[in-house]
Ligand code: SAH
Ligand code: DHB
């Protein structure tokens with residue numbers, strides 16, 4: 001099996017299961033048009049996040065790392081009428097592009113983008129004593145993933161679903177001596193997740209139209 005088959009099958013699945021959606025299509029294109037890195041989740045991964053949000057009956061979702069709001073829109077579309085999503089983003093340009101995309105998707109009343117360093121914004125949410133989130137998607141810079149996860153636990157309740165993207169990095173996590181800080185961040189996070197007695201977790205390998213990677217899936221106990 002080669003990469004081309006994985007890509008073709010990924011498109012075969014999305015053609016079957018994803019209805020054409022103008023707002024999502026424009027959000028996807030905005031990475032190129034607005035000069036953002038094309039590191040959004042793939043369409044099928046977006047659909048998976050959408051299904052996870054529905055499965056967890058999420059009314060309150062937290063996202064760490066907004067970019068153009070592509071994954072944001074997928075998750076927010078799963079929210080009920082009174083549902084809310086807060087997404088944290090350090091780059092004001094990314095946040096601005098995301099706001100436009102979220103507006104276009106008709107989701108601006110449900111989605112709030114907070115601009116700043118994720119660590120500070122997470123600490124502020126804890127300080128504000130916000131009610132726990134039902135689902136948390138971690139997808140910002142990789143080196144502090146373990147810290148994002150620890151803050152996420154403080155913002156959770158038993159049953160909260162925590163998902164972290166990019167934890168396999170093309171299989172590079174197997175190399176204990178890897179120098180890349182993103183790989184090191186994923187290795188440290190995976191180890192901490194596995195050792196944490198407050199969650200039950202696994203990692204789903206992801207491949208297809210995006211680079212071979214993985215998503216950690218954890219439920220708070
Ligand atoms: N979730 C998006 C992709 C996010 S890419 C999607 O799938 O569509 C990662 C994002 O995290 C980028 O927009 C980047 O600017 C942001 N980011 C990087 N470091 C950050 C930090 N320290 N705090 C908050 N956001 C950060
Ligand atoms: C990178 C970040 C992501 O969130 C992703 O899904 C793929 C790649 C990166 O920074 O390389």
Ligand code: MG
Pocket residue numbers: 039040041139165166
């Ligand atoms: Mg990612």
